[in-house]
Amino acid sequence: GAVVSQHPSWVICKSGTSVKIECRSLDFQATTMFWYRQFPKQSLMLMATSNEGSKATYEQGVEKDKFLINHASLTLSTLTVTSAHPEDSSFYICSASRDSDQPQHFGDGTRLSIL
Amino acid sequence: ELKVEQNPLFLSMQEGKNYTIYCNYSTTSDRLYWYRQDPGKSLESLFVLLSNGAVKQEGRLMASLDTKARLSTLHITAAVHDLSATYFCAVGDDKIIFGKGTRLHILP
Numbered sequence: 018g019a020v021v022s023q024h025p026s027w028v029i030c031k032s033g034t035s036v037k038i039e040c041r042s043l044d045f046q047a048t049t050m051f052w053y054r055q056f057p058k059q060s061l062m063l064m065a066t067s068n069e070g071s072k073a074t075y076e077q078g079v080e081k082d083k084f085l086i087n088h089a090s091l092t093l094s095t096l097t098v099t100s101a102h103p104e105d106s107s108f109y110i111c112s113a114s115r116d117s118d119q120p121q122h123f124g125d126g127t128r129l130s131i132l
Numbered sequence: 133e134l135k136v137e138q139n140p141l142f143l144s145m146q147e148g149k150n151y152t153i154y155c156n157y158s159t160t161s162d163r164l165y166w167y168r169q170d171p172g173k174s175l176e177s178l179f180v181l182l183s184n185g186a187v188k189q190e191g192r193l194m195a196s197l198d199t200k201a202r203l204s205t206l207h208i209t210a211a212v213h214d215l216s217a218t219y220f221c222a223v224g225d226d227k228i229i230f231g232k233g234t235r236l237h238i239l240p
Contacts, residue, residue: 023174049226060220061175061230110174120165121228123175 020044021113023124031132032103038096038127040067040111046091047113051121052084055108067094101131134159136223138231145211146239153206153234155221164204165222166195169233175220179206211238 073086181197
């Protein structure tokens with residue numbers, strides 16, 4: 018149980034394109050999901066907390082207008098990287114947990130490459 | 133601000149040896165996680181430690197938590213090559229903060 022699916026797994030696109038990444042909890046409901054960004058050989062950096070039915074909570078330094086988060090249902094959160102540029106290239110990972118006493122389960126990640 | 137520090141950041145060791153990875157954190161949050169990440173992959177949950185003195189073991193890995201010292205350890209017993217990966221500790225309640233990770237390379 019506790020499977021988190023992330024799609025797509027790999028995106029290569031031109032600069033200026035907007036890219037949407039989906040994160041789904043397949044066998045449980047997740048009121049809260051999290052979006053992380055990871056650069057090569059570095060740790061995960063929390064970008065934002067996605068709350069079902071309300072606005073996302075962004076970490077300091079993360080541009081809200083650049084990284085749009087929508088949590089439309091208890092099983093789906095989306096991250097849209099708007100007008101992506103090469104510096105946005107990174108590994109994006111989402112996570113969700115059944116409840117606050119359970120570990121976060123991570124999606125397989127999305128490798129985004131902006132040319 | 134919550135800080136999570138791991139030590140060492142890189143570890144190369146021979147098969148069959150024992151070693152310990154340390155995780156210090158700066159907040160009173162006592163919920164601590166250990167994750168494994170293989171190259172190019174996402175994270176795999178290893179342990180969740182929720183109380184002082186908690187000890188959990190899975191195979192050759194054992195994790196412990198000392199909330200008074202704000203310290204967790206991940207002990208590797210008789211390492212094998214398959215354990216080569218990056219190990220992260222993370223601390224927090226709803227929102228968790230990750231350490232920088234320990235890249236473990238086990239030589240055959």
